[in-house]
Amino acid sequence: MEGKKIRVTVWNEFRHEKEMEAVKAIYPQGLHQCIGEALGKDAAFEVRLASLDEPENGLPQEVLDNTDVLFWWGHAHHQEVADETAKRVADRVLGGMGLIVLHSGHISKPFQRLLGTTGQLRWREDGTSTRIWAVNPAHPIVQGVGPYIDLAQEEMYSEPFLIPEPDELVFISWYKGGEVFRSGCVFRRGAGKIFYFQPGHETYPNYKNEQIQRVLINAAKYVAPTVQIQDVYGCPCVPSLEY
Amino acid sequence: MEGKKIRVTVWNEFRHEKEMEAVKAIYPQGLHQCIGEALGKDAAFEVRLASLDEPENGLPQEVLDNTDVLFWWGHAHHQEVADETAKRVADRVLGGMGLIVLHSGHISKPFQRLLGTTGQLRWREDGTSTRIWAVNPAHPIVQGVGPYIDLAQEEMYSEPFLIPEPDELVFISWYKGGEVFRSGCVFRRGAGKIFYFQPGHETYPNYKNEQIQRVLINAAKYVAPTVQIQDVYGCPCVPSLEY
Amino acid sequence: MEGKKIRVTVWNEFRHEKEMEAVKAIYPQGLHQCIGEALGKDAAFEVRLASLDEPENGLPQEVLDNTDVLFWWGHAHHQEVADETAKRVADRVLGGMGLIVLHSGHISKPFQRLLGTTGQLRWREDGTSTRIWAVNPAHPIVQGVGPYIDLAQEEMYSEPFLIPEPDELVFISWYKGGEVFRSGCVFRRGAGKIFYFQPGHETYPNYKNEQIQRVLINAAKYVAPTVQIQDVYGCPCVPSLEY
């Protein structure tokens, strides 16, 4: 992929920003626009936006075929994402596309489908502060971030988090109320990599935070495909190679 | 679970044995009956059989609720398993039920659903011999089996095998034609454990092999539940514990 | 191992309890005695004690050969443990012996030797409170413990913790001061299992806590050997099996 731009699509449910004044005030054009803008400052990326209410949930095959890394932010309308959309996304990930699942995406259809688990957790929305610790200072995703990220307010997500053991555990979050959470996890599935990252409740401006933006930029580079594989289903009958 | 029997259900597609003379000759009452009989010799187990053509694919909720370990053998009719059946099975695994997926079950609905991958592989049916190596002599599943199992004939399954990195790699198979395969893999998902085991093509009598039976017995004990969890979906809002 | 007792040896540096009044007041006969007593209440175990100042650091080959599970508590005198002792312990673990490394044992010779990492972390001794979260409610080590353990005072240990990615992450600790720590980790090495568990600073009575004792009992059962292997070094030249 050297020399080529990483083609990023930032997908957003994009309802809260239209319906809730408090959210509109923070992300007037949608939080996908804020994320896209942050990525756009890095010359490595070519960014497009997509959202739930567009045809085919904004993610027709043609868009996915031209996406190297997909960001996914969904919250209250997971069930409105068509099963076919979730399948298209998951198949592309197995074929190489990177997927970055944000915040409430822990129970989104593509995430559940790719991991096979429910993403069950416990939560509380009380404006708690959080400190997000980088577990491994050498991981590419934490470069330039520092040992931790302090956020003045974030929704609380707590263990137990029903996911497979991550292939790489990147961040663990501390919450003032007494909880912990595996808030940054890499999963390798087929030719693709998935990064789950906890922050991003719609009522707090955390996607404007520079450290958070650094994580998103690093992560998009980290999950960008090594190779793209077309067929992830076929089980070919192969001749003996007569060793 | 001490003192209690492990309640095993052996599920079989159970079509080949009715339709193909060659298979009927080996497993006249179905290969699930052969497996069930082998397990039944061990006092630890209480065994029942189930098959595709029974109501609700033989696996209504009530059966699953009373199953500690489910064996799954399917081959040519994966699509006839209802999506609801696959979901019921997968949810029970997340809640604690052990699942042992045999042979062609690598593309069965419950296996794909629980792992999130397609189970893609390459294969050949030419009566090749195979040697199944125990990678870790200390793993509970290989106790009493010896360093490897030689099978005079088995269907060849070859890497690349599109699965997540197993939590525990137990067996790697060698095939005379020049291939290798991760033929024994443990995956932990939620409260449940899944064991995939390659041997068992319907035209070879490999479930009558004593070493194979030893693996099945060991595996059923290994994946038997530690605990049973009812709700694997709910994401409760929790109060602050005011630390 | 069924029907047989699990032979546990609890090893302690056993200096603080002799030299510091505050520690002596909590553990008058040594914290190994307290741990041993807790284990002794469970009929599964046969317990012996050992400590640094005994001949061969209390762990001659004969003791190790008759130990199924070794508990290790060391703090200020890691360098007084002979290299040969550390090698004997590590070799026995590779051969099957379970090892439970407590608290400051993160920089003990056997732990460093078996993991190949330094166990680097950050710490603070200010009497902070901690909450130890069970990450996976189905893990055998957390049965009967509940979702978390609250300790009124414990030494603070913080990420980044320089260890290999654990094979099984069991506990993550929260500290009032704002830190998190992977406080319960299982590593499989050869035929042996290692469990690291953070609590146990000598100036707090945390080994008297019933939940902590439950963890120690569960862990000792969990890491008890499946099999014992004599030779973990020899690389035999093997004849062709002329497949």
Place this chain on the structure above:
Amino acid sequence: MEGKKIRVTVWNEFRHEKEMEAVKAIYPQGLHQCIGEALGKDAAFEVRLASLDEPENGLPQEVLDNTDVLFWWGHAHHQEVADETAKRVADRVLGGMGLIVLHSGHISKPFQRLLGTTGQLRWREDGTSTRIWAVNPAHPIVQGVGPYIDLAQEEMYSEPFLIPEPDELVFISWYKGGEVFRSGCVFRRGAGKIFYFQPGHETYPNYKNEQIQRVLINAAKYVAPTVQIQDVYGCPCVPSLEY
């Protein structure tokens, strides 16, 4: 590290090539020279050679401090490598240096020290053929290599291979005599990555094979450091951040 050369040091025991005519005929200037030449064709690398009989085993601190990736080939004289050399190497790996351990290096001091296991395996030297399968076609190390590598002759290495579960399993080898082996394994330790690769017996010209060279080039890029960490031992006492 962008724009900068990856500084590679290829270390070789370099005895066989001087003492055995058969080896000298294949690698007249040493197999490290052959590997170095292969790497040198790629502009990404700056290559230097080192060998056992040089002062400080060819790896004084200053050389290691200026090495991003170290290749290690040793066979018959592992015990002549000083313990201090092994420690220097291991500490640099924890601090970020990549390490590529070749062939008999499975029982070299740095490999054993970093993994904590013995590298035990079974072997045979009978000129068998081998087929090295890429388990994951998307792994950066296998790009441009194809689905497998056929070698007409190689020393046979067989499971069980006494190593920790690899963080990434890249290759599994098939041997004509009936054995299998996890022949390409990535381990992450501290800030460093380790890649073990089986081929390279001194009496076969396998480092001249273009596919093997492709693997070595890919691997050197893959294990090149993300970051370099100076102190991997210190456990600092840290103040409360008064959250």
